[in-house]
Amino acid sequence: MTGPTPAKPRVRDAEATQKRIMIAAKKEFARSGLGGSRVDDIAERAKANKRMIYHYFESKELLFQRVLEEAYTDIRSAERKLELDHLDAKSALEKLVRFTWKYYLDNPEFITLVNSENLHKAKHLKKSEVIHVVSRRLIDMVSGILDRGVSEGVFRENIDPVQLNITIAAISYYYLTNRFTGSIVFERDLMATEALEQRIAFNIETILRMVCKIND
Template sequence: MVTSTPEKPRARDAEATQKRILAAAKKEFAKNGLGGARVDLIAERAKANKRMIYHYFESKESLFQRVLEDAYTDIRTAEQKLQLDHLDAKAALDTLVRFTWNYYLANPEFLTLVNSENLHKAKHLKNSQVIHVVSRKVVTLVEQLLERGVQEGAFRAGIDPVQLNITIAAIGYYYLNNRFTGSIIFEKDLMTPQALEDRLTFNIDTIMRLVCK
């Protein structure tokens, strides 16, 4: 009697291979950008081969897009897990600003991937349906937070949630993205524990002054 080969182990193997490829690709793209990244190095580090990469992701450009989508999905998913609804509006906003800062510190690849995509004028994100879905979540999150703050009498009315999102991201992104040049220009190490704590305190104070009555 001939028995058929089980499909589930094959599916698990395929999934594991794709995860290894994506992890290796994330490091390679973050280090060298899309143009400088080498598919053969990604394959080597993923313990796969180039044929497998093109089988699963079709092209280097498509693989880069998938890495970007996963990077944005990861940060948006982590934001949703903050459970800000259980906090008053001020505490919730404080938590969000701290989270964004700490996420950037813990995930420097996210910043470099964003930089790389901006060099390409976001042509990969333009083709992504995933990005639109996950990005709307954070706008809704901040919009609801602001509305709650107004109802509590803590925040001013009429604050644009998109503009606030941009500002929260920018005050952390700019500092960390320019930490090397900034350390020279301002003649201080911007990455010491004390410097980072001082910056976080300043970020929170800045955002609170923008939104509070």
């Protein structure tokens, strides 16, 4: 990707400018949503000119679509790198739950982008081509773990992989996206270190008790 001439410093670099715009846009969209973000702010943050945004991305909405697509392909690609196949089913599932939690925690912009997209009834994601390919692989992964768990005799039968997938995401996603109102409603700092540790432990237990035949 860096090309055959990495030593040659280019003053004008189309690729680098686009990347800076994407990174800046992701941050801005995550901070303020699609409607709340300002194109001028994105340009400034990207150390680029507003004209460049329209040159490379055509419109604010198309830029948002690109950012959103990248966010989805990024998380799906990280999931695939987990290499869960060589683990026993229970360990694989626990690792997936842990991964999901940590990914949301480390990449809070993913959550905000998805929230913003749902406020717009997924009109941008609808136009995306790649989304189906990467999504199917995730479902297949969970489906595979479930099947393996049944063969091993540790998981219950006939669990819908989609429902499980949604639940794994839900228990981490909700906690983190609503951390501000949640900290007020429940009168405790949900982002304190011990609170976070307590939550991931609770989440693992929730999922394992859901799928496992026997619970200690």
